[in-house]
Amino acid sequence: MTPTRVVLVEDHDMVAEAMTLAMARANDIEIVARAHSIATAVESVREHEPDVVLLDRRLPDGDAIESIGVLSQSGARVLVLTGEATATVAARVAEAGGSGLVLKSSGLDELEDAVRRVADGEAVYGAEFLAGVLNRLTGRTPSATLTTRERQTLTLLADGASAADVATRMGIAHNTARNHVQRVLEKLGARSKLEAVAIARREGLLD
Known part of the structure; x- marks a missing residue:
């Protein structure tokens, strides 16, 4: 089985290292590059053409949600990682073309599962965000x-x-x-x- 190729975008080295080590244990997921900003993420995605971009929402050069459109141009699916979120934030991710939103408080097994599901074409949003996403995408509040x-x-x-x-x-x-x-x-x-x-x-x- 060809592993899901992931570009990890996270500006905190310890967090990025922990995620990289955890996913290294999964035979079906491969971190092909790490980036620490929106700018370096764009470069990494263009160079490596990953299946999934695991994108920290808050980066040194801005709100990463605004970069989803550029990052997904190569066909990569974008999964946003955030410390906290609301239904409105989840809806922004969906509107920008993102494939899901995962909280940093989630377990590593849950994160790996989200990466797999996104790579398979699913939209991954927690139950607490789903209503807001659906309402926003259907034009309802x-x-x-x-x-x-x-x-x-x-x-x-x-x-x-x-x-x-x-x-x-x-x-x-x-x-x-x-x-x-x-x-x-x-x-x-x-x-x-x-x-x-x-x-x-x-x-x-x-x-």
């Missing part, structure tokens, strides 16, 4: 996809209300309130009510 009742539910959740409280305060059946809560979580790509509120605040959906 999370606030536009929430119904009036769902927006009311979100506001109540932000006040600390439970599903039972939502039912009482909105004058609806408990099962209906629970369905509203579930749909809010699904549309925001959240796994809990607390996460839904956090995402909503981050995306400006709550005043």
Whole structure:
């Protein structure tokens, strides 16, 4: 099997070395070059024509998301690596032509799996980012996809209300309130009510 050829773009030497050593243990992934800036990344991609560019988002010469278009011109798929992100950042990566977003807090096994999946043509985004990516790419915003009742539910959740409280305060059946809560979580790509509120605040959906 021909290994997936990767250009690693990371300006912190210790982080880059750790990733290189970890991936060296995988027979199907090969780090063909390392770069520490957007400029050197462009040069490395042109020289080595990799399958995947593993791209740190914040580099000394700028926000690397803005370089995705140039880096992918040779056919390489770009997987962005970042310390922290929001659904909006994930959507920017997708809009720029990136193939995925992985948090630096992810395990090395998870990172290797993401590289493989991206090389196979998949788009790799965590569940917490997927709703934002899909909404942005389809021209919708999370606030536009929430119904009036769902927006009311979100506001109540932000006040600390439970599903039972939502039912009482909105004058609806408990099962209906629970369905509203579930749909809010699904549309925001959240796994809990607390996460839904956090995402909503981050995306400006709550005043």
